[in-house]
Amino acid sequence: MSQTSRKSLAVVVPVYNEAQGLDALHARVSAVMNALPYDWQLILVDDGSRDHSWPKIREIAARDPKVKGLMLSRNFGKEMALTAGVELCPDVDAVICLDADLQHPPELIPTLTAKWEEGYEIVATVREAVADYSPMKKFGSKAFYWVMTRYSDLDIPPSSTDFRLLDRKVVRTLLQFTERTRMFRGLIDWMGFKKTYIPFVAPARDTGQVGYSFKKLFNLAVNSFTSFSLLPLRFTGYLGLTIIGVALCCLAFMSAGNVLWGANYTPMAFFTVFNTFLIGIVLCGLGMVSLYIGHIHTEVVQRPLYIIRERAGRWE
Numbered sequence: 001m002s003q004t005s006r007k008s009l010a011v012v013v014p015v016y017n018e019a020q021g022l023d024a025l026h027a028r029v030s031a032v033m034n035a036l037p038y039d040w041q042l043i044l045v046d047d048g049s050r051d052h053s054w055p056k057i058r059e060i061a062a063r064d065p066k067v068k069g070l071m072l073s074r075n076f077g078k079e080m081a082l083t084a085g086v087e088l089c090p091d092v093d094a095v096i097c098l099d100a101d102l103q104h105p106p107e108l109i110p111t112l113t114a115k116w117e118e119g120y121e122i123v124a125t126v127r128e129a130v131a132d133y134s135p136m137k138k139f140g141s142k143a144f145y146w147v148m149t150r151y152s153d154l155d156i157p158p159s160s161t162d163f164r165l166l167d168r169k170v171v172r173t174l175l176q177f178t179e180r181t182r183m184f185r186g187l188i189d190w191m192g193f194k195k196t197y198i199p200f201v202a203p204a205r206d207t208g209q210v211g212y213s214f215k216k217l218f219n220l221a222v223n224s225f226t227s228f229s230l231l232p233l234r235f236t237g238y239l240g241l242t243i244i245g246v247a248l249c250c251l252a253f254m255s256a257g258n259v260l261w262g263a264n265y266t267p268m269a270f271f272t273v274f275n276t277f278l279i280g281i282v283l284c285g286l287g288m289v290s291l292y293i294g295h296i297h298t299e300v301v302q303r304p305l306y307i308i309r310e311r312a313g314r315w316e
Helices: 019-034 053-063 078-087 106-117 135-151 168-174 184-191 214-228 231-261 267-301
Strands: 007-015 038-046 067-072 094-097 122-130 160-167 195-202 308-312
Touching (some): 007 078, 019 038, 019 053, 019 106, 038 053, 067 078, 078 160, 078 184, 094 168, 106 195, 160 168, 231 267
Parallel strands (some): 007 038, 038 067, 122 195
Antiparallel strands (some): 094 160
């Protein structure tokens, strides 16, 4: 294969407090990519780390011309860090996204590229097992994917990950999306294209701590669900009908009690039951609608998806 015909790949890695593991990440990615017949680059996106991740990225970029670094002005979240990395390499033939903690093993990259060469435009991965996942986290993950698949516009396999290869067509389509509230893998799965999945076992973390807290995971789940599903809005209507039905049953029971059994339900009791259920309907409706109004507000203000504070390496 001649030098001019070599395809180009970019490996995009969001980084958040991963200073201890960046040397190992760089070494393993380099070993894998150097063995493949592609021109390649490694893009490390520091998503507002509080440790020494950015100095380490600058150090690696200074000694390896294939490495480029981006430092975001604050923690925008993994979805935006991935977006930043992908948006800055639109001319490569394919982009590979993986996590910095090495739970997405770089050694799987040749399998992804082999499927890509077969004609697949999205080569995604699915975790068969995770060495250090707690039972609660496993349950939460399964519940999330079950709800998303059943009640949204997406068909996401359980335990699918952001570790995936995206063809240039997919990348350029992704660049057309303007959502401020986004689930990266959800947008990609929503596009369609020719897709396949590769199973893998995620190893335990060697360094650092899990970057996603329960709060971040919960927020991601809520944002993802309300971005791809109208069920919460429909649920308000269903809940209202259910509450109305229960209220009518209660009122009928109380009326029958007064007439048939001599129960002494006062008009105030009837009013209290009816008013309680009415308040429940209103509050549930306001809560559901407010989620979507929040999304509308976020989109309307048109703030940048992310802000780059500094760059490292050779950017053209």
